[in-house]
Amino acid sequence: MPLQFARIQPCLKSVRFWLVVFSMTIFTAAMPGRAEGQESNNVVAVANAEPITRKTLADEAVKRYGGDVLDNMVNRQLIMQECVNRGVEVTNLEVSDEIRRLAAKFGLSLESYLQLLQEERDITPGQYSREIVWPMLALRALVSDKVLVSEDEFNQAYVAQFGEAVKCRLIMVAERARALELNQQAKATPEQFANLAKKFSEDEASASVGGLIPPIRRYSGDTRLENVAFGLQTGDVSEILQLGDQWIFLQAVRRIPASQPSPQALPAIREQITDRIRDEKMRGASAELFTGLQREAKVVKVLGNPELSKQYPGVAAVINGEKLMVSLVAGECIKRHGPAVLDGEINRTLLRQALRTAKKQVTQQDVDTEIARAALRYGYIKSDGQADVAAWLGSVTESGETTQEVYIADAVWPSVALQKLVEDEVVLTEDDLQRGFASAYGPRVEVLAIVL
Template sequence: MPLQTARTRKFMTQSIRPLCRCFPALTLAAVLGATLTSSAIAQETAPSRSNVVAVVNADPITRKTLSDQSIQRYGTEVIDNMINRHLIMQACQHNGIEVSKQEVTDEIRRLSAKFGLSMESYLQLLKEERNIDPNQYSREIIWPMLALRRLVADQVEVTQEEFNRSFVAQYGEAAKCRLIMCDNEAKANKLHAQAAADPDKFASLAKQFSEDEASASVGGLIPPIRRHSGDTRLEEVAFGLKDGEVSQVLQLGDQWILLQAVRRIPASSPSPQALPAIREQITDRIRDEKMRSAATELFSKLQQEANVIKVLGNEELEQQYPGAGAIINGEQITLALVGEECIKRHGEEVLEGEINRKLLTQALRQMNKQVTDADLHAEISRAAVSYGIVNPDGTPDTEAWMEQVLSTGEVTRGVYMADSVWPSVALTKLVEDDMVLTDADMKEGFEAAYGPRVEVLACVLSDQRSAQKIWEMARDNPTDDFFGRLASQYSVEPVSSGNMGKVPPIRKHGGQPSVEKEAFALKAGELSGIIATGGKYIILRCQGFTEPVVTDPAAVQGELVRDLTERKMRRLMAERIEDLREKAEIDNFLAASKETPRVAEARQ
């Protein structure tokens, strides 16, 4: 079924993103995960969930574990969002406002109809285009929008005068003008003198001297100026000019401008049949603009007047208020509720990490191995050295490394240790007995790093028929210049297309065996066959071979062993975790519960 994707994308930009601006310093997800009624709010504070979210080889992962781990990673971010959510919930309760499930559904249906879509198709498009599922859309976008409209209803009524001004701005008389823009007054005055002396030269002066590039290229022509649509001074000047007349110099911000009137554009008169839709469109736009402004003021007032105690993340307060995440105007947001919100937003991602942790723990136990504090410290030291964070004597500066890791504030020391350091050490323990550098590894590693490379021109095609045609053309005109022009015109690969076919030299053991085999079989000036790889068709023209920089492997033995060990260890680690997952019996109940999304459900 065809979906009006472009129009809907435009709507999303116009209607979803502006809603974000209603909430100062918040993302849209920060706005509300609010429920629709007071009774639903009460229910959400005491969630009832299955105790087990996954089973890994008969070893369960509880919801409590997932909640704790999710809070550790995302709790601070989520609690800030929940505090703002609770403030607006309290405002709704204080004012006796409840937004029903039916009202939410009706609003989604109304928005869907604007674009000629069914509600189901519209929600599906939101999921595909914006990764917003139906429940999230109802809960975090539509509910707050309706609730805010209710809370600021007395401030967002659209008056007839406001409608009339907006109608004139859209359909009223317009002044078509040319513009010259300058960044200093002296230059503007000089150009004004020339334009006033000979108005017919205004377009030429705009092309030569105006600093507004968009209009300069068309002789200073700018979009028609309408009343009530922008800067009133500019409008007064534009509508005060006769055709061909040049204005005085006008300062706007840090720019000085001149206008020349071209002609007047008469007002348009929409048909009577179109007027109802136009009235609705204009009224909705004015209301939304007023609602954004009123909502911003409302949030600022709620935040200023609220008594908020943010418990999570403050050790002293956590001891004073056990089990609380925050207290807003005397009402408590429990840690259990914070955990559920974290699971709702990030649970699948965190659970995948916990499943992997469980697999690694089980594998270590089977091999009678364990991760010690000394192992963790050694891994931190290794990471510091690999990134060049060392002391003057060459030893790893682990404190400086940790400061760098934690400097963004996006991760805590505990999370870094749990999600990066511990898994790396655990996998190293699991594969260390398999880590052996063979003579073949050393030979391949030396050839890849220091061996000769083939300098080539390349042309990459997306289908075999085109490749055959280009190959025949290259064969019949065997010069580098002609091949380069073919690559520039036909190659679908940006580097070869943008550089007349020139690509980085090809080395052995670089991960493209079919390309490498063909390239190293060529002689300078020879054309390869058509190489089919990765869904593409590649043609090479050999330009020769590079000379090896190092010919004696012994001269780079230490560096080569270090690099190859690191590379092979990483490969073995990736293979081991993949093997553990393939052989494991994993039941992920959290993921299974989300496979069939509900459409526009009010209770979240």
């Protein structure tokens, strides 16, 4: 994660700081018609008279986010190629209408919905339209001729929503022998089923209310469970039934009669149920189609592969013979992550300037020492007590979300630089040592708390 200015500001009081950020430039990175040289020379920020160019921003953004962004762009390209091959088009109007529909589904205005996505999921309106809604609509359009809702499917969904239901109590345990024992007790004294559930059921949610569970309806879940529930009379206790790795049995509490919607409401209900079934089937068919496109595609990922980069200069990937250029991936990275990456680059620039002013430098040995210290801190220690640096770096990069180069640039180097800048001002006293020892190894108090 890029270093935030709040972390380095206290260490830069001696540096005369001024900064100009051309924010509009950031978001036009991927505009067509830019010459490569012109794009490279655009200045996106100036820190104490030291410019940061668009090329630097693009390179740093690709280092951090290029892999994820490329995967997304490859997937969209596969869908787009299939749309072209089949003559399918999804217009901007269709995308806008779908976003409005989704907003209305959640009871929000369009503006509130987009703002919520921005605040809660950090997705801009453009990114949402381009990367989520358009692919979804395109895949639906590609499978629309294969998705039909039969009368049987509608009838089952109608019964699941409005049909008769059975209110039941449930007891769940992990061991079959225990289930048999409790089942015998429940059959002997059915009126004690609720108490047995409270005491012995391992399903905490239902045990707290005497085993009561939501009403069971036809066509709404596990057929075996539905058959057991509907085969019981009020007060009856079922035989035990294995669900997954658990053993359960039921007691019927009462039958809930089927609902009878008014004739006037039936057309709207039919439309609602039909749309829901169609959406579910489209999601499944779309996922199947997309998996097929990925399986059959001929994709060569060049980005991050030095050998392939020599063979395909300036190319990020080749998708079914079509080249996707690094410049487009860089522009997409800047669209999504430009401000955060720029913040990090500005902060590193300010740190470098502060080090020059203080006539200090960060050496490779300093970096290696800091990595070893982090390894020890997080428990990556060899049998001889030395830091297991290789294992630590492996744990940092194993998720694929960062590389060793980015980890050093964003976490290790700034940390060492900050230490260099403040080391002359830090005095460690005996009292500091005593307090640190007491904090780590001193007496502790165990408490109980009530949080309201």
